[in-house]
Structure formats: structure tokens, C-alpha cells
Amino acid sequence: MTTLASNGKALTIKKTFSRETAISIDIQADKSIIWALLTNSSDYPRWNSTIISIDGSITKGGKIQLKSALDPKRIFKLSVKEFEADSKLVWGDAMGKRVYTLKTIGNGLTNFSMNEKIGGPIFPLFAKMIPPFDNSFEQFASDLKKEAEAISRTK
Amino acid sequence: MTVEQLTNEFELARPQLKSYILRITASVEDAEDIVQDTFIKASLKLDNFLGDSSVKTWIFTIASNLAKDNLRAKKRWTENVTDICKAKAIANPNYFPEVMNIQATSPHGQFEVKEHITFCLTCISKSLPLEQQICILLKEVYDFKVSEITQILDTNEAMVKYYLHTSRAKMVNIFEGRCALINKEGACHQCSELNGIFNPKQDFEIERNKIEMARVVDKGDKEHLLNLRLQIMKEIDPFSSNGSDLQLHHLEHNRRIMENYSEKTEE
Numbered sequence A: 001m002t003t004l005a006s007n008g009k010a011l012t013i014k015k016t017f018s019r020e021t022a023i024s025i026d027i028q029a030d031k032s033i034i035w036a037l038l039t040n041s042s043d044y045p046r047w048n049s050t051i052i053s054i055d056g057s058i059t060k061g062g063k064i065q066l067k068s069a070l071d072p073k074r075i076f077k078l079s080v081k082e083f084e085a086d087s088k089l090v091w092g093d094a095m096g097k098r099v100y101t102l103k104t105i106g107n108g109l110t111n112f113s114m115n116e117k118i119g120g121p122i123f124p125l126f127a128k129m130i131p132p133f134d135n136s137f138e139q140f141a142s143d144l145k146k147e148a149e150a151i152s153r154t155k
Numbered sequence B: 001m002t003v004e005q006l007t008n009e010f011e012l013a014r015p016q017l018k019s020y021i022l023r024i025t026a027s028v029e030d031a032e033d034i035v036q037d038t039f040i041k042a043s044l045k046l047d048n049f050l051g052d053s054s055v056k057t058w059i060f061t062i063a064s065n066l067a068k069d070n071l072r073a074k075k076r077w078t079e080n081v082t083d084i085c086k087a088k089a090i091a092n093p094n095y096f097p098e099v100m101n102i103q104a105t106s107p108h109g110q111f112e113v114k115e116h117i118t119f120c121l122t123c124i125s126k127s128l129p130l131e132q133q134i135c136i137l138l139k140e141v142y143d144f145k146v147s148e149i150t151q152i153l154d155t156n157e158a159m160v161k162y163y164l165h166t167s168r169a170k171m172v173n174i175f176e177g178r179c180a181l182i183n184k185e186g187a188c189h190q191c192s193e194l195n196g197i198f199n200p201k202q203d204f205e206i207e208r209n210k211i212e213m214a215r216v217v218d219k220g221d222k223e224h225l226l227n228l229r230l231q232i233m234k235e236i237d238p239f240s241s242n243g244s245d246l247q248l249h250h251l252e253h254n255r256r257i258m259e260n261y262s263e264k265t266e267e
Helices: A031-039 A041-047 A123-129 A134-152 B003-025 B028-044 B055-071 B081-091 B095-105 B113-125 B130-140 B146-153 B157-178 B190-198 B204-208 B222-235 B244-266
Strands: A011-015 A018-027 A051-056 A063-068 A076-084 A088-093 A096-106 A109-119
Touching: A018 A123, A018 A134, A031 A041, A031 A088, A031 A096, A031 A109, A031 A134, A031 B157, A041 A051, A041 A134, A041 B157, A109 A134, A134 B157, B003 B028, B003 B055, B003 B113, B003 B130, B028 B055, B028 B244, B055 B130, B055 B146, B081 B095, B081 B113, B081 B244, B095 B190, B095 B244, B113 B130, B113 B157, B113 B190, B113 B204, B113 B222, B113 B244, B130 B146, B130 B157, B130 B222, B146 B157, B157 B222, B190 B204
Parallel strands: none
Antiparallel strands: A011 A018, A018 A109, A051 A063, A063 A076, A076 A088, A088 A096, A096 A109
16 A cells, blocks of 8 residues: 555555555544544444444454444444554454554654455455445544544643 | 541541542442541551642542442443433332422421532433543542542543543533423423422522523533533532432432342343
């Protein structure tokens, strides 16, 4: 994947057997605040307009059921594959995985990046049925930035 | 620090500590026990106090840990706690005779709307995750700084800010959706209904207008309305207010109902 600019704009690369969407944005907040937002499942719908609900626990090895605004009729059953506090979270299923990464970049800024790759041998058969993620990714990143920066301003 | 110094500091902190623990546990008995246990634990651990926080912060840390232990196995309440408990009170033929008797016989048996507002806030705050409830109470009612709350909860500043922000957002949302004092469409009219029962000769509109939060609804933003609500709580000692016996009876009733309700939903 090419290096992303931290501008909150999504980039999608389509291949025959896979599709990968990524986004990066700088957030004026401590990594721990962003991590708390990313790992508190029941709180997502309050601040994240792309998520209808997440049931289950976002912990190492945890199982979650996610309902996305992008496809509200489906419930995605996902497992948490990597969980490195304040730095990396990965969840997914057999078809793909989503990776969240946090990096401190100084001056109170944290770089947040999110990447989702879906694919496999039968991917071409259903590729057209999967809606594009770009707008949803941009909204997710924007909502996260807004909420994390509001929390960061708490006195 | 000597035992005598601790005793003096503890007695200064005791009223606030007791009301804080009551608001977390919703139980008079647990509040009294935890306050007592806090003193014993602090006395035994006097050597552990290194002066890196105020004595008050240290005492609240011990008490918060005891309260967390006490609440660990108990479920959090639900946002509609007042609806559930109202239905149970109406269905219980003994409930209103009991509370009317408290009003008639206790020097702390008056019904005041502002006291019911704090009672309601206590109940609704028990629907928040415990850390969030502790944070909002410590910060907004008991005037602790974020840095002191990090010590009390043994966490970092970022998490305290997260708990505070999230708890405030949830409380704003719950009260905006429920409380008829600040939203004409709100489903809960309990304070006006109870005022009608306990103070039938009062004009509720006059009583309502004595409360700043209700007066400034049209020009106050939601965050400000929550601040005013928390300010009312800050000004009321639930153990010595004009209606403390009445409100403590309500609280005990709600606690029993909600603990039973939680158990039933688990079955």
C-alpha cells in the first residue's frame, strides 16, 4: 500500500482478488483517549455515525457483532485478532480484516490510521455487491477526531 | 501523619465522603459501613501515606476502592430506573402509607423538588459504568481535579477525561430525553407528581420556577443545564437535608427494586 497522507481522505486500491481501503488522520489527543474510544464497544453509536451497534467485548481474543450504517441489515461476526494497548487493534473474519494503528507524532498529536483489506479466491464473484468504503472511512475518521479532540479539551 | 491528624482530617471529610459513597452505592447501610471501613483501613495503612496527595484524596481513594469491591458483583441500573421503580411503588399498597408517615413524623420528611432532582440524578448516574459515575461525581459534585481523580482511580489523565466526557454526554442525553423539567416532551414527570402528592396546596409552576435549571431551559444549552443539575446535587447533603428521610426511603426502595430487577433479567 502506498504511503497515505494524514488528510482524512480515504484511498482504495482494487485488485482482482482483493480490495483495500485506507485512511490516515492526525488527531490532537493522547493515544489513550483514542484507544478508549476504539475499544469501548457499547459507546460507539454515541460518537461514531458509521456504526449502529457493536455487541461484545473489544479485548484480546474477544468476539464482537457489528452492525454498520453502510449495510444495516447485516450483522458482521468478527473476532479481535490483535490487541496492543494504545497502539494497534485488528478485528476481522475469514473474508478480511480491519487494522487500526495509533502513533504519537509529538506536540500532543496522534496519527490514526485505519485499513481494511477484503478478498480471497472467490472475491471477484461478490466484489460488486460490496459497497465502497471510502465515505464511511472518512466519516469514521472525522467522527473519531472530533470526539477525541473534544475529550482532550476536558478540564 | 499521626492518628490524631488522620482523625481530624477524616472528620472534616466525613460528610462529603458519606454522601459520595451513598450516591455510588444507593445504600445507607453500605455507605455507613464503607465510611467506617475506610477509617479503619486508613488508620492501619497510615505508614503508606507518603504525602503525594492530599489526605482527602487518599481517603477518597480508599473509600472508592472499597465501594468498587462492594459493587463488583452488582449490575448497573438501567436508564429507565425511575419508571420501573414508580410502577413498583404504585403496585405496593404499603409504599405510600409509609412515605406519608415519614412526611408526617420526621423532621427531615419534607418533599422538595430540588432534593428529588438530586435523588433522580443519583439513580440515573447508576446507569453509567461505575468508573464514569465515580468520575462525574468526584469532579462535578465533590470538586476534585482531574489529576486527583487519576490518583483515586489509579488511572491516567486521558482515561479520566474520557470517563468525564462520556458520562456527561450520556447524562445530557438521558435527561434531555426523559426529564419534563427541561423538555416539555420528556417522559418523566415524577417530581411534579410527587410534589402534588406531598404538597397538594403548592402551585408546581411556582416551585418549578424556584429552580434555576428549569427557569433557563430556553436559553441554557444542554451542558449548562447538566451543570446546574450537578450544582443542585453539590448543595444538598443527602443525610441532613430537609427531606433526607423521605429521599433516603425512596432511594432504598429503588435500590431494592433495581437489585431484584437486575437479578430477574439475568435469569
